Amino acid sequence: MQIKTKYLGDLSIHEDRVIQFPDGLPGFPNHKQFILLELPGNPVFNILQSIQEKDLAFIVTSPYHFYSSYAFDLSQSIIDRLQIETESDVDVLSIVTIAEPFSKSTINLKAPLIFNIRKKYGKQYILNDVDYPIKAPMTSSQKVKGE
Structure with missing residues (x-):
């Protein structure tokens, strides 16, 4: 199928790569x-x-590139909603806010994107029980609470 993209122009993609977000994004x-x-x-x-x-x-990245000890538990409702069966089904990405200069860019640790990579489902999961910031620095010299 053909799609128009913000950063890469017109692209031809395979429909089996499309990720369904049943609830959309916030x-x-x-x-x-x-x-x-x-x-x-x-x-x-x-x-x-x-x-x-x-x-x-959205520009996204693995939060583990910048915060190796980043951790949280998935609620049973998320596991059920995304039809997650094993830990290997799961991938986690975070939305990045790009700034000038790049060193001022931030990563959203408060609301990671959770994917069932096998079934192609996704959901943005807002962490209410963990104190991670929405705009965490992306430099390795800085720490977030819990690091």
């Missing part, structure tokens, strides 16, 4: 289909692109 409840795209020349960051809306795209 603030975007009607956008339920996304795809993860590689950010050319950068193995650390990806693009979470809506397949319905060209301008709805």
